[in-house]
Amino acid sequence: MATFQVVTEQHGELNCWRISSDRAELLIAQQGAQILSYQRVGEPPLLWLSDQAIFRHGKSVRAGVPVCWPWFGNLQRNPQAVQAMYHGEQAPAHGLARSRDWQLLGIEKAGNGLRIEFQLPEAQGDLPGWPHEVELKLVVELDEALKLNLTSRNMGNTPVTISQALHSYFAVSDVRQARVEGVEGLGYIETLADWEQREQQGALAFAGETDRIYLATPQTLSIVDPHWNRRITLTSSGSRSAVIWNPWTERAKELADMADDGWQRMLCIETANVWNDLVELKPGASHSLGVQIGCEMI
Ligand code: TA6
Numbered sequence: 001m002a003t004f005q006v007v008t009e010q011h012g013e014l015n016c017w018r019i020s021s022d023r024a025e026l027l028i029a030q031q032g033a034q035i036l037s038y039q040r041v042g043e044p045p046l047l048w049l050s051d052q053a054i055f056r057h058g059k060s061v062r063a064g065v066p067v068c069w070p071w072f073g074n075l076q077r078n079p080q081a082v083q084a085m086y087h088g089e090q091a092p093a094h095g096l097a098r099s100r101d102w103q104l105l106g107i108e109k110a111g112n113g114l115r116i117e118f119q120l121p122e123a124q125g126d127l128p129g130w131p132h133e134v135e136l137k138l139v140v141e142l143d144e145a146l147k148l149n150l151t152s153r154n155m156g157n158t159p160v161t162i163s164q165a166l167h168s169y170f171a172v173s174d175v176r177q178a179r180v181e182g183v184e185g186l187g188y189i190e191t192l193a194d195w196e197q198r199e200q201q202g203a204l205a206f207a208g209e210t211d212r213i214y215l216a217t218p219q220t221l222s223i224v225d226p227h228w229n230r231r232i233t234l235t236s237s238g239s240r241s242a243v244i245w246n247p248w249t250e251r252a253k254e255l256a257d258m259a260d261d262g263w264q265r266m267l268c269i270e271t272a273n274v275w276n277d278l279v280e281l282k283p284g285a286s287h288s289l290g291v292q293i294g295c296e297m298i
Contacts, residue, residue, distance in 0.1 A: 002021045002022060002023060002112055002113070002143075003021065003022070004019060004020065004021045004109070004114050005019070005020050005021075006018070006019050006107055007019075007020075009027075011029070011036075011055040012054070012055025012056055013055055013056050013057045014029045014030065014031050014055045014056075014057070014061070015029070015030040015031075015101075016028060016029045016030070016036065017030075017104075017107075017116075019107070019114065019116070019142065021114070021142070022041065023040060023041055023144075024038065024039065024040045024041060024142060024146075025037075025038070025039050025041070026038050026140075026142055026146070027049075027064075028116065028140070029055075029061060030101050030102060030104065031057065031060075031061075031098075031099065031100065031101050031102070032060055032061075032066055032067055032097060032098040032099060032100070032102065033067060033102040033118035033120070033138045033140075034060065034061060034063070034064055034065060034066055034067065034098065035047060035064040035065040035140065035146075035148070036049055036053075036061055036063045036064040037049040037063065037064055038064065038146055038293075040295070043230075043295070044171060044173070044228055045171040046146070046170065046171060046232060046293060046295055047063070047064045047065065047168065047169060047170060047171060047293075048063065048064075048169040048170060048171040048172075048265060048266040049061075049063040049064060049169075050062040050063055050169075050257055050258050050259070050262055050266075051259050051262060052256070052257050052258055052259050052262065053257055054256070054257045057099075058099050059099060060094070060098040060099050061257075062169070062255065062257040062258055063169060064168070064169060065148060065166050065167065065168045065169070066094065066098040066167045067097050067098050067138060067150060067164075067165075067166060067167070068094035068095050068097070068098060068163075068164055068165040068166075068167050068270070068272075069095045069096070069097040069098075069136065069150070069152070069162065069164045070082075070085065070095050070096065070097070070123075070127075070130060070132075070134070070152075070160075070162040070163075070164065071083075071085075071086070071091070071094075071095045071162065071163050071164075072094060072095065072163040072164055072165045072243070072270075072272060072273075072274045073093060073094060073163075073243075073274070074091075074093060075091035076091075077195075078163050078274075079161075079163075079275075079276075079278060081161040081278065081280070082161050082162060082163050082278060084161075085130060085132060085160065085161060085162070086129050086130055087129050087130070087131065088128055088129020088130065089129070091129075094165075094167065095164070096127050096128070096130060097120055097123070097136065098167075100120065100122060100127075102118040102119060102120050102138070103118065103119050103120070103121055104116070104117075104118055105117040105118060105119050105137075110141065111143065112143050112144075113141055113142050113143025113144075114141070114142045114143070115139065115140070115141050116139070116140040116141075116142070117137060117138070117139050117140075118137065118138045118139075118140075119135070119136065119137050119138075120136040120137075123135070123136040123152075124155060125156075132154075132156055132158075132160045133154070133155040133156035134152050134153065134154055134155060134156070134160060134162075134281070135151075135152070135153040135155050135286075136150070136151070136152055136153075137150070137151045138150050138151075139151070144294070145292050145293055145294040145295075146292070146293045147290065147291070147292045147293075148166055148290060148291050148293075149237075149288050149289070149290040150164065150166065150288065150289045150290070151286055151287070151288040151289075152164075152279065152281060152286060152287050152288075153281075153284075153285070153286035154281035154282065154283055154284060154285050154286070155284075156283060157283050158283065159280060159281060159282050159283065160280075160281045161278055161279065161280050161281070162273070162278070162279050162281070163272070163273055163274045163275075163278055163279070164272065164273050164274075164279065164289055165243060165270040165271065165272035165273070165274065165289075166270060166271045166272075166289065166291050167243075167268060167270045168234075168268060168269060168270060168271065168291065168293070169266050169267075169268050170223055170232055170266065170267055170268070170269060171265060171266060172223065172225050172228070172265060172266065172267055173225055173227035173228045173265075174227060174264055174265070175206045175246055175263065175264055175265070175266065175267050176206060176207070176264070177225070177226055177227050178205075178206065178223055178224065178225050178226075178267060179203045179204060179205045179206075179223075179224050180203060180204040180221060180222070180223055180224075180244060180267075180269065181203045181221070181222045181223075181224060182217070182218055182220055182221035182222055183200045183203065183204050183214050183217070183221065183242075183244075184200060184201075184202055184203055185199065185200060185201075186199070186200045186214050186215060186216060186217065187199055187200075187214075187215045187216065188200055188212045188213060188214045188215060189212065189213040189215070189275060190212055191211045191212065191213065192209060192210075192211050200214070203224075204244060206246055206248075206267065208248055209246065209247060209248035209250070209251055210244060210245060210246045210248070210267075211243075211244075211245050212243065212244050212245075213241060213242075213243050213272075213274055213275050214241060214242045214243070214244065215240070215241055215275060215276070215277070216240055216241075217236070217239065217240055217241055217242045219235055219236055219237070220233060220234065220235050220236075221233075221234045221236075221242060221269055222234065223267065223269065224298070226298075229297055229298055230295055230296065230297055230298060231295065231296050231297075231298050232293065232294070232295050233292075233293070233294045233295065233296070234269055234271060234291055234292070234293055235291065235292040235294070236271045236289075236290065236291050236292075237288065237289070237290040237291075238273070238287060238288050238289045238290055239271050239272055239273055239277065239289055239290075239291075240273075240277045241272045241273060241274045241275055241276075241277035242269055242270060242271055242272055243268070243269075243270040243272050243274065244267070244268065244269055244270070245267070245268040245270070246263055246266070246267045246268070247263050248263050249263065251263075271289065271290075271291040272289075273287075273289055
């Protein structure tokens with residue numbers, strides 16, 4: 001059985017845990033239960049952490065896997081059923097969970113790996129403007145692969161509708177050389193062209209700003225990185241939609257927490273429940289959104 005070391009660290013204003021074994025290292029922040037980095041020993045990072053990341057309370061870090069919940073993106077772009085759940089003023093982008101402190105329920109050995117469990121207690125009726133009672137848990141498992149599972153259980157008496165995403169930032173040698181496989185032939189929403197519906201021809205290569213919602217996604221998507229000779233594989237569960245994002249040159253310059261050339265070294269594939277792939281939770285019902293991130297040399 002592998003041995004693990006857990007060290008608490010402070011990054012700016014954020015409490016974090018650095019978890020390492022002889023095979024991999026993971027950095028997780030209490031805010032947002034956000035994985036900030038993940039790297040296997042002797043390999044380039046799998047998840048990307050911005051060189052100019054800002055570690056501040058109330059602001060999601062540009063890194064790793066922010067949890068977007070109970071809505072994804074701009075609330076006004078969500079279906080009415082998701083919008084109707086929120087009664088607050090300004091709705092923050094990507095929901096309420098990524099910028100709040102979660103509670104660490106435990107870190108324990110599981111099989112050959114490690115299991116880390118977080119909960120967002122405020123989701124049970126105490127989120128500002130969102131008066132619903134949902135037990136929200138994130139389980140992170142680290143063994144050969146990295147697994148994330150976000151479970152929402154409706155503890156209230158009325159139905160709850162959410163959109164959500166595991167907004168994963170992947171590290172690549174150069175996004176202009178990388179491609180995403182598994183999207184061939186899928187319908188997608190081109191959010192940069194007035195949310196027009198289009199069809200993907202072939203694998204996705206990056207040649208400009210990209211911000212697309214892919215629909216009816218298969219279980220497996222992968223990132224082929226020829227320069228680093230590797231294929232990152234995402235195996236999802238509880239999801240039939242994915243968002244793929246790269247800000248490219250001009251948008252990156254507008255982001256204070258990304259170097260002007262930071263866009264070259266990252267791309268986001270966000271395992272999601274968005275658009276017509278919403279989650280409707282009847283009282284007592286639960287839903288799990290999961291992704292397993294693996295990697296092989298090619
Ligand atoms: O998932 C894509 C997206 O919604 C983009 O539109 C882009 O704005 C990105 O997320 C990052 O959002 P953030 O609020 O973290 O700056």
